[in-house]
Amino acid sequence: MRRLACTVALCAAVLPPATARAQPAATKTLVLLNANLIDGTGAAARRNVSVIVEGGRIARIVDGRAPIPTGADTIDVAGRWVLPGLIDVHTHIATLPSMRRALESGVTTVRSASVPAYQDVGARELVRRGVLPGPDMLAAGVFVTPYLGETAMADPRLAPFAREVMSPDALRAVVNINADRGVDVIKTRATERAGLADQDPRKQVYDEAQLRVIVEAAAARNLKVLVHAHGDEGAYAAVKAGAHSIEHGTYLSDSTLALMKQRGTYFVPTYATVVDLTSPGGDYDEPPLRVRGLHMLPRLGESVRKAHALGVPVVAGGDTQYGPQSVTRIPHEVAFFVDLGFSPMDAIRSATAVAARCLGIDQRTGTLVPGKEADLIVVERNPLEDVRALQDVLVVVADGRVALNRVPFGLGR
Numbered sequence: 285m286r287r288l289a290c291t292v293a294l295c296a297a298v299l300p301p302a303t304a305r306a307q308p309a310a311t312k313t314l315v316l317l318n319a320n321l322i323d324g325t326g327a328a329a330r331r332n333v334s335v336i337v338e339g340g341r342i343a344r345i346v347d348g349r350a351p352i353p354t355g356a357d358t359i360d361v362a363g364r365w366v367l368p369g370l371i372d373v374h375t376h377i378a379t380l381p382s383m384r385r386a387l388e389s390g391v392t393t394v395r396s397a398s399v400p401a402y403q404d405v406g407a408r409e410l411v412r413r414g415v416l417p418g419p420d421m422l423a424a425g426v427f428v429t430p431y432l433g434e435t436a437m438a439d440p441r442l443a444p445f446a447r448e449v450m451s452p453d454a455l456r457a458v459v460n461i462n463a464d465r466g467v468d469v470i471k472t473r474a475t476e477r478a479g480l481a482d483q484d485p486r487k488q489v490y491d492e493a494q495l496r497v498i499v500e501a502a503a504a505r506n507l508k509v510l511v512h513a514h515g516d517e518g519a520y521a522a523v524k525a526g527a528h529s530i531e532h533g534t535y536l537s538d539s540t541l542a543l544m545k546q547r548g549t550y551f552v553p554t555y556a557t558v559v560d561l562t563s564p565g566g567d568y569d570e571p572p573l574r575v576r577g578l579h580m581l582p583r584l585g586e587s588v589r590k591a592h593a594l595g596v597p598v599v600a601g602g603d604t605q606y607g608p609q610s611v612t613r614i615p616h617e618v619a620f621f622v623d624l625g626f627s628p629m630d631a632i633r634s635a636t637a638v639a640a641r642c643l644g645i646d647q648r649t650g651t652l653v654p655g656k657e658a659d660l661i662v663v664e665r666n667p668l669e670d671v672r673a674l675q676d677v678l679v680v681v682a683d684g685r686v687a688l689n690r691v692p693f694g695l696g697r
């Protein structure tokens with residue numbers, strides 16, 4: 285009951301009454317004063333600048349002593365650190381409170397990795413129309429998986445495939461229904477899941493030929509394919525079949541990693557979620573999964589280290605629904621990457637610039653340079669010195685709109 289009341293209150297907070305006009309992207313000029321800037325391009329940090337936002341985009345970044353437009357809204361961040369908004373390339377967000385939780389954790393763009401009933405397509409439109417403040421959503425719709433389960437209820441055209449999605453015709457049909465529903469990407473799997481105790485994450489479920497049918501059907505609709513794969517046999521088949529990204533990749537072999545490097549396949553390890561498997565609470569809280577997580581985690585860490593050393597682009601994904609019990613956040617994933625040997629700058633870019641490139645949206649977000657969308661966060665300390673600074677987000681701006689501002693609560697000096 286308490287949870288329901290809370291949900292309703294949140295909905296009321298984010299949704300205007302039905303008669304209200306949809307809000308366009310912010311048009312009033314916004315200036316962040318006295319900022320230290322990490323722009324995500326890989327360039328060195330800049331001290332004491334003003335970030336000027338106009339029409340929802342970064343207009344200019346000027347020396348802190350330069351004059352700023354009169355009449356602008358201002359936030360004096362008093363020497364705190366401004367970075368591009370974080371990007372989570374593997375989410376399962378299906379509710380408004382989850383959207384809010386992601387946004388307030390500093391995530392201004394997400395890629396869905398499937399939801400039960402096209403809530404991601406709907407959420408994307410609510411953000412585009414300004415009804416929700418963010419995050420910007422790339423939708424995947426329904427998982428292309430051998431057994432649809434209750435996701436077969438998402439669209440009546442899925443009913444013939446409810447019991448089995450294995451034949452080329454069935455695979456193509458599920459891809460095309462997703463495309464008709466307006467998704468931005470296709471999600472499929474090459475192996476079973478780690479998060480279900482009765483499945484074996486090493487076990488392959490689609491072979492290279494089936495994965496190729498999915499990739500080709502998606503390409504015909506101008507869509508790329510992200511492939512869930514823990515086991516190496518499935519992952520190798522997925523890379524050969526033309527997967528755009530491998531999600532999880534726990535048991536990747538050297539030859540699969542070499543092929544990923546050669547093909548430019550992105551790697552989304554979702555390491556923080558395997559940490560969640562190993563610990564009480566969170567999205568996964570079952571003793572058998574804890575046992576499994578404990579042996580998966582070092583193996584996944586090895587895959588991430590090797591991938592990064594080889595130059596395979598590693599991207600931050602949380603693999604969470606951002607539910608009320610969820611403990612997985614992108615700043616944790618970034619900190620784990622640093623533990624695994626990334627420089628703080630590389631780890632930050634895995635959740636900003638490199639993530640934007642993975643999603644094909646780097647021309648509009650992922651770095652803070654003039655002309656890009658004003659998707660940014662403010663944190664208290666320099667994350668290049670201690671990357672855990674990202675875990676305490678003070679300000680979130682999405683498409684130039686202030687979605688969170690904790691500066692008035694007092695930052696201390």
Ligand SMILES: [Zn+2]
Pocket residue numbers: 374375376397603604
């Ligand atoms: Zn997932």
